[in-house]
Amino acid sequence: MALWGGRFESGPDAFFRALNDSLRFDYRLAKHDIAGSTAWARAIARAGVLSAEELTRLEKALGELAGLVEREPEAPLGAVLGHGSESRATQDEDIHSWVERQLIIRVGDLGKKLHTGRSRNDQVATDLRLWTREAIDDRLAELLACRRSLVALAEREIGTVLPGYTHLQRAQPVLLAHWCLAYIEMLERDEGRLHDARRRVNVCPLGSGALAGTAYAIDRAALARDLGFDTPSRNSLDAVSDRDFVIETLAACALTAAHLSRLGEDLILYGSQEFGFIEFDDAVSSGSSLMPQKKNPDAAELLRGKTGRVVGALVSMLTTLKGLPLAYNKDLQEDKEPLFDAMDHLSLGLRVVPRILDTLKVRREVCARAAAGGYTNATDLADYLVAKGVPFRTAHEQVGAAVRAALANQTPLENLTLAELRAHCPRAEQDVFAAIALTAGLTRRELPGGTGPSSVTRALVAAQTRLSAHSLP
Ligand code: ARG
Numbered sequence: 001m002a003l004w005g006g007r008f009e010s011g012p013d014a015f016f017r018a019l020n021d022s023l024r025f026d027y028r029l030a031k032h033d034i035a036g037s038t039a040w041a042r043a044i045a046r047a048g049v050l051s052a053e054e055l056t057r058l059e060k061a062l063g064e065l066a067g068l069v070e071r072e073p074e075a076p077l078g079a080v081l082g083h084g085s086e087s088r089a090t091q092d093e094d095i096h097s098w099v100e101r102q103l104i105i106r107v108g109d110l111g112k113k114l115h116t117g118r119s120r121n122d123q124v125a126t127d128l129r130l131w132t133r134e135a136i137d138d139r140l141a142e143l144l145a146c147r148r149s150l151v152a153l154a155e156r157e158i159g160t161v162l163p164g165y166t167h168l169q170r171a172q173p174v175l176l177a178h179w180c181l182a183y184i185e186m187l188e189r190d191e192g193r194l195h196d197a198r199r200r201v202n203v204c205p206l207g208s209g210a211l212a213g214t215a216y217a218i219d220r221a222a223l224a225r226d227l228g229f230d231t232p233s234r235n236s237l238d239a240v241s242d243r244d245f246v247i248e249t250l251a252a253c254a255l256t257a258a259h260l261s262r263l264g265e266d267l268i269l270y271g272s273q274e275f276g277f278i279e280f281d282d283a284v285s286s287g288s289s290l291m292p293q294k295k296n297p298d299a300a301e302l303l304r305g306k307t308g309r310v311v312g313a314l315v316s317m318l319t320t321l322k323g324l325p326l327a328y329n330k331d332l333q334e335d336k337e338p339l340f341d342a343m344d345h346l347s348l349g350l351r352v353v354p355r356i357l358d359t360l361k362v363r364r365e366v367c368a369r370a371a372a373g374g375y376t377n378a379t380d381l382a383d384y385l386v387a388k389g390v391p392f393r394t395a396h397e398q399v400g401a402a403v404r405a406a407l408a409n410q411t412p413l414e415n416l417t418l419a420e421l422r423a424h425c426p427r428a429e430q431d432v433f434a435a436i437a438l439t440a441g442l443t444r445r446e447l448p449g450g451t452g453p454s455s456v457t458r459a460l461v462a463a464q465t466r467l468s469a470h471s472l473p
Contacts, residue, residue, distance in 0.1 A: 140195070149357040
């Protein structure tokens with residue numbers, strides 16, 4: 001049933017409907033459309049459009065409808081009140097049409113009063129803001145769970161040392177807990193961005209009408225409060241036609257996805273046979289249909305792989321909005337699918353992270369051996385020489401030569417004899433060996449933000465405290 005048949009002599013073409021109809025995806029707004037409609041019914045009742053008795057009947061019918069879509073979220077797609085077998089021609093164009101028709105089925109002509117003073121333009125903008133707000137809250141809870149798992153992993157592996165990398169070459173040893181804390185930082189900033197976006201999402205367009213503002217005496221502040229919005233929108237043209245709130249949210253999601261892709265990539269590398277630092281649980285791995293020996297890190301690969309579609313959703317929305325004249329244009333209907341898709345897949349990724357991390361096996365010995373190999377203590381040797389009065393640039397040069405000699409002998413720096421070391425680093429003395437031991441390198445980095453064991457323990461306690469402070473109920 002179309003909401004706008006009066007002016008038309010003939011019905012819509014089937015292919016036009018295939019292009020135009022949005023129920024197929026906007027049925028997901030049902031709950032929010034019903035909430036928005038309920039608040040609107042109250043608002044027009046306050047404005048004298050509905051009697052108290054009419055409002056009560058509408059609220060009751062909307063309540064029933066809310067119950068229905070809660071039990072059966074896909075009810076709008078068919079099979080409701082015997083309308084399941086209807087042909088495409090009699091199906092509803094969008095979720096707003098569906099809700100209205102369901103109301104009319106339940107309360108007759110009274111249902112036809114609800115749309116007084118409202119347009120689908122302010123209605124859909126409101127619905128989508130309610131949907132986005134809820135999605136943000138869900139992602140925030142999921143991000144928190146990821147942080148919790150990272151903190152738990154750091155606590156479990158508090159003594160584990162692995163090589164830190166730059167250019168994917170072994171650089172300096174770091175604590176695995178320090179690595180965990182790096183991702184905790186990224187995810188906390190992601191949460192911050194979502195919180196920030198949420199403030200601008202949480203504004204109520206309802207009352208903007210089609211574009212110029214409604215002609216009824218609506219108390220917009222009360223209406224906004226009713227829906228949990230912080231404030232009504234300030235300009236009707238803007239409120240019905242901008243989707244920057246979707247874009248901001250997607251931008252925050254795209255960054256989160258990018259962070260998950262980095263986490264995924266680190267895990268994939270560390271889990272490879274070449275690194276051998278970690279092993280994934282069977283529950284988050286898959287096998288090969290051909291090669292019986294394979295155990296593939298698909299979960300981590302998809303953390304990496306899902307990023308493309310989230311970034312794609314962001315680019316898609318930016319492109320849709322670009323150059324649109326004020327105010328509402330049907331192009332804006334293209335806002336939902338990218339947003340829904342990005343949120344669905346980001347959510348899957350975020351919910352998999354704790355499953356990967358909580359069951360991760362860390363091969364501490366392999367990590368420690370790798371951390372000690374690869375001349376990761378070369379900087380410490382240079383620092384040692386600096387302490388003996390050698391200018392850093394000279395020390396760098398001398399240590400480089402010592403590394404070259406050690407490489408030629410296929411031995412780590414600490415296995416060279418003092419005489420061999422001195423051939424390149426004349427200021428080295430017996431105490432050099434303590435200075436270039438693995439643990440010495442770590443303990444020299446006891447400053448805020450560094451990988452020294454005490455610094456990391458302090459950072460972990462702080463991360464834990466922030467986690468409990470921000471825990472959702
Ligand atoms: N399905 C539409 C959308 O998603 C609802 C708004 C339709 N408004 C209109 N004037 N045709 O944007």
